[in-house]
Each structure stands twice: as C-alpha cells, then as structure tokens.
Amino acid sequence: AQKITQTQPGMFVQEKEAVTLDCTYDTSDPSYGLFWYKQPSSGEMIFLIYQGSYDQQNATEGRYSLNFQKARKSANLVISASQLGDSAMYFCAMREARFGFQKLVFGTGTRLLVSP
Amino acid sequence: DGGITQSPKYLFRKEGQNVTLSCEQNLNHDAMYWYRQDPGQGLRLIYYSQIVNDFQKGDIAEGYSVSREKKESFPLTVTSAQKNPTAFYLCASSSGTGFTDTQYFGPGTRLTVL
Numbered sequence: 001a002q003k004i005t006q007t008q009p010g011m012f013v014q015e016k017e018a019v020t021l022d023c024t025y026d027t028s029d030p031s032y033g034l035f036w037y038k039q040p041s042s043g044e045m046i047f048l049i050y051q052g053s054y055d056q057q058n059a060t061e062g063r064y065s066l067n068f069q070k071a072r073k074s075a076n077l078v079i080s081a082s083q084l085g086d087s088a089m090y091f092c093a094m095r096e097a098r099f100g101f102q103k104l105v106f107g108t109g110t111r112l113l114v115s116p
Numbered sequence: 117d118g119g120i121t122q123s124p125k126y127l128f129r130k131e132g133q134n135v136t137l138s139c140e141q142n143l144n145h146d147a148m149y150w151y152r153q154d155p156g157q158g159l160r161l162i163y164y165s166q167i168v169n170d171f172q173k174g175d176i177a178e179g180y181s182v183s184r185e186k187k188e189s190f191p192l193t194v195t196s197a198q199k200n201p202t203a204f205y206l207c208a209s210s211s212g213t214g215f216t217d218t219q220y221f222g223p224g225t226r227l228t229v230l
Binding site for chain 2: 031032033035037042043044045046047050052053091095096097101102103104106107108109
C-alpha cells in the first residue's frame, strides 16, 4: 500500500486565489511527521511546512497552511493568495517514529500552475 | 548563509565511467542523505549517514557508493555497475533522524549518461 498518496497530478489556479493540494497517508504508528516540499523547475526541493502527529493546531507558515485531519489521515496543503512564483511541483512526505531509522517517504507530487 | 551545496549542477558521463557527485553542508547537521529522482516520480533514497564514518544503504543502493569522512561532506559515486544512472540527484541533511527532523535539500545534480 502506498504510504503517501497525492491524487491530483495537476492543478490550475488563478493568481490571488487560494488552492488546496491533497495528501493522504497511511500509517499505524501514532508518532509521525508530515512535510510539504516545493520543487520549482530549477529542481531544488524547498521545505514549506511541517505537521507533527501530536500537534493540536494546524501548522501555518506565511501563505502556507496545513489542513490536518488526523482521523481521515489527510494533510492537505493550502496556499492562500497564489502568486505566479508558486507554479511548481509540490510533494507531500511522511516520516514515522518506529524503532530504528525511518526514511522520509514521498508522494508522487502535484504540479501546480498559477495563471495571471 | 547556511545551506547545502552540490556540484556540479550538470554532469555528463560516458558509459563505463565512474563519477563522483559532491555534497557539502554548513548547517552542522549530523545526518545526510542521497536521493534519486526520475522524471515524473518522487524521490528514492540511495544512501544515508546518521553520523560521521557511518552510512547505510537505502532502497536503491546498487551501483552507488558513498563515504562520510567529515561531518560536512557526503560524496556519492555513481559506478559503472549502475545500469541506468541518468537522473536528477539530490543531497539532503537534517539535524537528526527523528520524525520531527526536517530534511533540507541542496540544488541537485543532473547526471546524463551519453
């Protein structure tokens, strides 16, 4: 089973509008971290936001917020007031806390295009 | 400024040659990682190192080798045994390997086998 599922291969949004990128995850571990990264065409993976499984509130970082619904195992990224520079690939990732080294598992990504 | 540097940005290799990709960080992070990304796909872990002089294989280590002689440096060698090495390679580091530790990435190296 896929640990991280991103069902939207591509999303379109107009400048200044908000957009939600979906991410669902699968784990039986009560302790885990969820991460979102942005990958522009240059290739670098840029860390955006983190949500821990025990965090009571949804994480926010500037225009980015994470809609964390633990019971539904979803961790959707919300970008408010989209800008042209937000056009990129976005990856959701998870790391569990089981004993021993646990790798960061990535989804397949969502390509976001912001139009003027 | 603290960060991760990778060199070269682009690398071309003839079949049968070994090549080494450089990764340096000045974030004082203990853990470092190498990932491979193929077009339209997510990242796959090649090797990781939790501490100096120690490293472990990831999911796709065959045909690759690494060393970790200094905390700041984690070079990756793509050997001739790697059957399909053309890909984008990303290096990352984190202060620890717990579930709360964020991995930060370098700008990547694009390797093409001619």
